[in-house]
Amino acid sequence: MQESLTMLKNSARVDWREARRQSARATVLAAAWEMVRADGLAALPLRDLARHAGITTPTVYAYFDSKNAIFDAMFGEAAESFADSKVELVDKGDHYENLAADAKNFIEFCVSDVARYQLLFQHSVPGFIPSPQSYAPAVRALELTREQLARYGVRDPRQVDVWTALLTGLVDQQISNDPGGDRWTRLVDDVVRMFLTHCSREEDHS
């Protein structure tokens, strides 16, 4: 009896501390996202990050083992966001509408946060490799995409790859050559029509 009460109190205190800890980690990560959004993924010195988060450099190490651990946590958050952006989509009735909505959703996800896109999809932090835990939601989201495409009539793995190439192509050109504009993203309806026509012709041939 006494023992179980002690355990309860201990676990409650542990939970409370753990919550504080998670909250502090989240504060640091929020500051990190602000900085990379403003100045790019490369511009994230721990000193500046700590100052932005209202703490000092050693304190950062109370919450993260290393700088790579920070990138890993950011990758995890980005992957979670990506997965979340997928499940929100609702069936609109026909394949074109569904695919167009999916495409616009993906493009918006990417161009609205270039740093996040580069971290998640372009492996552009030198020497950083995401841990399996952080990578898992990204895999889940890609699997969701595959399933959605299948529901929308796209089942050939080659066509799935064409689809991802189409979308990332629009995104990359937009980001690289017209940042902040819509020169490429506005082509999405054209491109979706092009893709669907192509897929239906391929099906006829098989």
Place this chain on the structure above:
Amino acid sequence: MQESLTMLKNSARVDWREARRQSARATVLAAAWEMVRADGLAALPLRDLARHAGITTPTVYAYFDSKNAIFDAMFGEAAESFADSKVELVDKGDHYENLAADAKNFIEFCVSDVARYQLLFQHSVPGFIPSPQSYAPAVRALELTREQLARYGVRDPRQVDVWTALLTGLVDQQISNDPGGDRWTRLVDDVVRMFLTHCSREEDHS
């Protein structure tokens, strides 16, 4: 008479020295390309570069004003190579063949040297902006591409943008998700057919 002879000898000596200088610069640049091809654009410390080129760090500064000047010269070389890769193409008779050849040529140019691709098209060296002189051949090459597409029947600027998005999409997916493989590059014929069909339908509608 004496004077003009002196001038001749002086200018000859100047030319000779200038040739030596250009040769030395080329040696450094060749070493730089080797290093970035092996370890990425970020991995180019001047110490290692100098050692690779068989000289010491201060000597590098005898040929280049700064590290950015080295990147600028590399950008210029990459842009020249890109322009050269364009003019080699010959007319094969029909639009599909010509476009497919153009596409394969571009894709091969990109995936055969990822570092060059990233430097030239992805602006991925933090803080580096190419000088107008280095940028000029890149502009020329893009203009060549536009003209070639026009000859092959693609004149709508929107379709030109779709074309560049298609190709960079294949390249980016290939580089990011299957480096060294051909999972996306092998889709090029499919994609060219898709694009051409789409363009001809758009024309019918106008």
Place this chain on the structure above:
DNA sequence: GTCTATAGCTGGATAGAC
């Protein structure tokens, strides 16, 4: 022009007091 030596800076990470 080429070297040795080093300045000057910035970065990640740690020691140790509190």
Place this chain on the structure above:
DNA sequence: GTCTATCCAGCTATAGAC
């Protein structure tokens, strides 16, 4: 857990002898 102070490694760039 949080700080002050500091270490140490790496980088670009320069000074000055030869």
